[in-house]
Amino acid sequence: MQLGLAxxxxxxxxxxxxxxxxxxxxDQYADDRFLKLLARxxxxxxxxxxxxxxxxxxLDVTGSTHFFSSEAxxxxxxxxxxxxxxxxxxxxxxxxxxGAWAVSHFGRGVVPNGQLKAALGPLPAxxxxxxxxxxxxxxxxxxxTIGDLLVTPRATLGRRFGLPxxxxxxxxxxxxxxxxxxxxxxxxxxxRLNFPDPIGLYxxxxxxLERLLQRICDKxxxxxxxxxxxxxxxxxxxxxxxxxxxxxxxxxxxxxxxLPLFERSVGELDAGFGIDQIRLEALAVEALPLKQLETGNAxxxxxxxxxxLITRLGSRIGLEKIKRFQPADSHIPExxxxxxxxxxxEPEGQWKEQxxxxxxxxxxxxxxxxxxxxxxxxxxxxMRFSVAAATGPERICPxxxxxxxxxxxxxxxxxxxETEQGRRLWMFFTPLNPAWFVQGEFA
Amino acid sequence: MYxxxxxxxxxxxxxxxxxxxxxxxxxxxxxxxxxxLQVSRVHExxxxxxxxxxxMACGQADMRVLWLQTGWQIEQxxxxxxxxFMSPKNLVLVEVENHNDxxxxxxxxxxxxxxxxVISVATQKLDLTAGxxxxxxxxQGGSTGILxxxxxxxxxxxxxxxxxxxxxxxxxxxxxxxTLQHWQLIxxxxxxxxxxxxxxxxxxxxxxxxxxxxQ
Numbered sequence: 001m002q003l004g005l006a007x008x009x010x011x012x013x014x015x016x017x018x019x020x021x022x023x024x025x026x027d028q029y030a031d032d033r034f035l036k037l038l039a040r041x042x043x044x045x046x047x048x049x050x051x052x053x054x055x056x057x058x059l060d061v062t063g064s065t066h067f068f069s070s071e072a073x074x075x076x077x078x079x080x081x082x083x084x085x086x087x088x089x090x091x092x093x094x095x096x097x098x099g100a101w102a103v104s105h106f107g108r109g110v111v112p113n114g115q116l117k118a119a120l121g122p123l124p125a126x127x128x129x130x131x132x133x134x135x136x137x138x139x140x141x142x143x144x145t146i147g148d149l150l151v152t153p154r155a156t157l158g159r160r161f162g163l164p165x166x167x168x169x170x171x172x173x174x175x176x177x178x179x180x181x182x183x184x185x186x187x188x189x190x191x192r193l194n195f196p197d198p199i200g201l202y203x204x205x206x207x208x209l210e211r212l213l214q215r216i217c218d219k220x221x222x223x224x225x226x227x228x229x230x231x232x233x234x235x236x237x238x239x240x241x242x243x244x245x246x247x248x249x250x251x252x253x254x255x256x257x258x259l260p261l262f263e264r265s266v267g268e269l270d271a272g273f274g275i276d277q278i279r280l281e282a283l284a285v286e287a288l289p290l291k292q293l294e295t296g297n298a299x300x301x302x303x304x305x306x307x308x309l310i311t312r313l314g315s316r317i318g319l320e321k322i323k324r325f326q327p328a329d330s331h332i333p334e335x336x337x338x339x340x341x342x343x344x345x346e347p348e349g350q351w352k353e354q355x356x357x358x359x360x361x362x363x364x365x366x367x368x369x370x371x372x373x374x375x376x377x378x379x380x381x382x383m384r385f386s387v388a389a390a391t392g393p394e395r396i397c398p399x400x401x402x403x404x405x406x407x408x409x410x411x412x413x414x415x416x417x418e419t420e421q422g423r424r425l426w427m428f429f430t431p432l433n434p435a436w437f438v439q440g441e442f443a
Numbered sequence: 444m445y446x447x448x449x450x451x452x453x454x455x456x457x458x459x460x461x462x463x464x465x466x467x468x469x470x471x472x473x474x475x476x477x478x479x480l481q482v483s484r485v486h487e488x489x490x491x492x493x494x495x496x497x498x499m500a501c502g503q504a505d506m507r508v509l510w511l512q513t514g515w516q517i518e519q520x521x522x523x524x525x526x527x528f529m530s531p532k533n534l535v536l537v538e539v540e541n542h543n544d545x546x547x548x549x550x551x552x553x554x555x556x557x558x559x560x561v562i563s564v565a566t567q568k569l570d571l572t573a574g575x576x577x578x579x580x581x582x583q584g585g586s587t588g589i590l591x592x593x594x595x596x597x598x599x600x601x602x603x604x605x606x607x608x609x610x611x612x613x614x615x616x617x618x619x620x621x622t623l624q625h626w627q628l629i630x631x632x633x634x635x636x637x638x639x640x641x642x643x644x645x646x647x648x649x650x651x652x653x654x655x656x657x658q
Binding site: 339342 | 491492494495498499507509514517518519520521522523524525526527528530531532533534535536537538539540544547548551552555556557558608609610611612622624625643
């Protein structure tokens, strides 16, 4: 500082001023993380803690200073505690955010009520949180301190510097309101149960789970939230821990409905020599507003039952294996629909009237024949077929904007082929590379 | 469009649809006692037309369907083709990895009662225990189960077993989209066995019987 170093300076300039300067690259993420930690720590002084840029905290201590007998005591307590963590901080306390900022950056201590003007008067104009250009201009005009600005007529200042400066002055003296953007409270939806003696029976674990679920669900209900993923961690006597994850097909907060969904995984749980602690945590939590109770609406009830079934199946084979069809806008048969996980999509979309399509699709299987018209006889899957009737062609072109390796053979002429053996196949001919394929079977 | 018909004529398939449909009431009535399949029971179906049978069973009413199959299977359900029978919206597809998972998921699906119809494409033989478990689950949940099985791989616990095969309709029938099927009831716990020639009427959403075997 004494050598003239300042933040934002070029490295070579700084080296020129101070040749044996120790440098280390900045880690913005670590700084942010640390500031967040500090903000959580500052919760002990007041519930409203916000950030000031990326290097400061703002605390609204209104109504909480009496716990420390006075405002000065509170500041001293903050300093003492941070000192013990080996942190050097600057602080200031005033009636407004602007005032506190000015005092913390350019002064020290507490500004008593009603003495804001007197306290801020001698501080430099930069204490008003102004940008550098404005500060330089003010400096050039001889308006060095806040007191100088206050005695200058507002109209003149407003005309010369515009709204930003006037707003900063008003904010510093409380003529314009300013709020702290407090951090959202960090609510964790977790509950834990310790047992005096280790447990290992299925019924005991389920009973413990019921109590834990009750606690979490009450909390979720209070916050109007629902959960989609629940994680149960069992600490065993032999220091090992087993985890059971339950992924739900819809967000829920009804303990009595969730409990049966745990049955299968708890049944498979290896309790070893016993479990002495169970911790249940709701991992994925999302807003689930309270709903009017519906009576006689069978549809929504059926939907819930189906979601529970999807959850139950999902706990066995994985939630992403349970799918729903959704229509897609494409002429290509295998891309005319999307298959998406049923837990994360709604049954919707309009299925358009199309040309007749086969009930079953498979990847194209080569059969003999190079003619433009369907072969009279061909063998497919070790079966011999003779063609009785064929309807077509229906030409489908590849989508040139998508490079699909399956469609590199160019356009396809699709035929509905009825065989004398009974089976009705969907075959196509590729005119560019003459060959016949079977791709589907009709009902 | 280009239509080509072969010259050969098949005696067993010579069906004059419309004359047959006229005196078809009695056949239809008997068929109806079997085909909208008995609920709360598990039925089995095999043969080349088994998937079509399942699709038609779905299409008979506005049903919620759980369709289970193994993910590695070559033949995959095509929703665009299924749309002729039922709305693909009402279908939930479950892809399992092995036979045991398939049976377990089928049982869960039947027991929950969340869907009206559970269709499961089995690739291995079912033993009596598995068949009976599924039957009990269906009774408890009130859903109907259809197991699509390889030929001869059914279990003795099934309520009915059907053998379905598509048949060529004959050259003189001009309706190009008409797809004739031959359904044989090859096992029935509570009645006689029989067979029918049927087709799917997409407009009426009904299975129409053309003739009964032996007539």
